[in-house]
Amino acid sequence: MMRKYTYTLMICCALLSGLTNCGGGGKSKNADSTDTSKKNNTEGTANNNEGEQSSEGGSNSNSNANPKIAEIIKEYCNKLNSYAYTDVKTLFASDVKRYIGMKNTSNEAIAKEINRFLTTKRFVDYYAELDQLQVEGKKATVPININWGNYQTRMLAEMEFNDEHKIVSYNEAKALPLNRKIKTKKKKVVKSYENCNYKSKKSDCPYMLFDYVKVTQAPSETLKDSINKKILDFLGRGTPLGVTKESDLTKEANRFVKGFADALKERSANSTWYTNSRLFFREHKNIASIIYMMEGYGGGAHGFSSAGAANFDINTGKELTLDDIMVPDYLPEMKKIATKVFRKLNEIEDGKTISDHGYSMNDNEKFVLANHFLLEGDHIEFIYNRYEAGPYYLAPPTVRIKYEDIKHLIKKDGPLGHKIK
Structure with a gap:
């Protein structure tokens, strides 16, 4: 994933799960990669545990006892999904007792490991279920959904913070049911x-x-x-x-x-x-x-x-289709929001237009939404093919917009209605 061509705005995502347990390696045209993670890999299976609370069900969170912790998780996710890997270290203490398989490590080492891990994955989607966040003093637990490629799992993460609300420990306690229907x-x-x-x-x-x-x-x-x-x-x-x-x-x-x-x-x-x-x-x-x-x-x-x-x-x-999930006449406003995202990911300076940078589309009403879109845990991702947004030499961009930024455009009684309630 390259920062230049992918922009991620997400409400929240999972704290990176399984970094040290998952295989890396560069991409190759001959690659037939199989993830070596030992987690609850559910490719080809469904786990319908009726007794388990839905991952997006009612909340019994006591996160209001310390809202700063929820803010840290959100900030971590925003940095992670905008590929600000070096900035992630600012959320950790200089000395960290544990980060998954890494013990007695540093925030610098954690940032390096995050970079190593995420650059080997495709269609990564991590998000934390903050409505299930439990906080007791300086400790917190939260379910985390983890997706990349055909890999999908759900883990219960245990975290600990210091007096400055820096993360000093992160561990995965157990795998949780996915409640898949298919x-x-x-x-x-x-x-x-x-x-x-x-x-x-x-x-x-x-x-x-x-x-x-x-x-x-x-x-x-x-x-x-x-x-x-x-x-x-x-x-x-x-x-x-x-x-x-x-x-x-x-x-x-x-x-x-x-x-x-x-x-x-x-x-x-x-x-x-x-x-x-x-x-x-x-x-x-x-x-x-x-x-x-x-x-x-x-x-x-x-x-x-x-x-x-x-x-x-x-x-x-x-x-x-977009018409199934969006309110009537959503398109002009959606294009304006997508324009802002596109300009930011391509670092288009004020006074310049999108077409000035070689793309075949322009700002706002002339912006072209990709023909293909993906509905992820907390964002919609528009997937462009070559020539759809510009000439071949410009790698096709991927534009991600979090549901929170378009909640006024989402049908309350539609398939995504539960995301904005």
């Missing part, structure tokens, strides 16, 4: 030229990969079928003919390998050809979301990529 299964289809090792970083290997999930159980068949159909639609965007059923993925992978072999005979191909398609799943209370990412190279001056997202109302099975 079950998924991880799936993978991959074909490589002459069965070469597409995971190898020592040599190039032409390949086509589909790494995705399939919904196996949902509250309704309508919801299950709607999500699975959209998953295939996304995966088909990385193929010439598209796909309508899972068996088409194998056909397209074989077609890709054969196409490379034919081009190689004609000396019009090299060993760097590849197509890598991945799909992630999220569930937040009554909303299920899928996130699609594809990248590849098939010759020419540069590679190609695509990204997208779709959100579904778990109660109705309907794929959601």
Whole structure:
């Protein structure tokens, strides 16, 4: 994640969970990464513990006993999600007794570890359930929801503060039920030229990969079928003919390998050809979301990529549009808010316009919202593809707007109504 192209405004997020327990490593076109965290990784499972209070249910918090602690958590999250990693150290004491697996450490070391960890993850979404915050003296506990890629978990964090309200200890006490209503299964289809090792970083290997999930159980068949159909639609965007059923993925992978072999005979191909398609799943209370990412190279001056997202109302099975979650005539005001976010993330100075910086859109009424958006725990994220906001050389931005900043635009009786009550 690069600060230049991603801007995060969030009400709150989780204090970083599992940093020292989770594998890092750089990104590679051949990467087929599997997170090595030993936490409650719920990929492909659902945990419906009816006795557990909902993650967004009623509050029994006594955080009013010391509101400063809640403010610190919010400030920590804002710094974290705006990539102000070096500033995070200001929230910790110079000497910290514990930070997850780090003992007797420093605020400098913690900031360094945060930077190491977050730069290896995609679509990171951490948020704390502040309505469940419990404070007793200088100690506090709060449930934390943690998401990146296909990884999703919920932990109970224990924190301790000193007299100056600096964090002196942070520990994860136990995993909490996610209360997921949907079950998924991880799936993978991959074909490589002459069965070469597409995971190898020592040599190039032409390949086509589909790494995705399939919904196996949902509250309704309508919801299950709607999500699975959209998953295939996304995966088909990385193929010439598209796909309508899972068996088409194998056909397209074989077609890709054969196409490379034919081009190689004609000396019009090299060993760097590849197509890598991945799909992630999220569930937040009554909303299920899928996130699609594809990248590849098939010759020419540069590679190609695509990204997208779709959100579904778990109660109705309907794929959601902005009109479903926003009040009538929301668009002009939403564009003004998005303009401010976009200008800040691109450091556009006063007196200059967005188009002055090379983008194909401009401020306010001429601002273009991305075609794809993702509904996360406490913010909406607009996902742009290349050429959607500007020329190829400008990496596509990702604009995140917290619900708190657009609560006057959210329908109170809509799918996001519970976020503003």
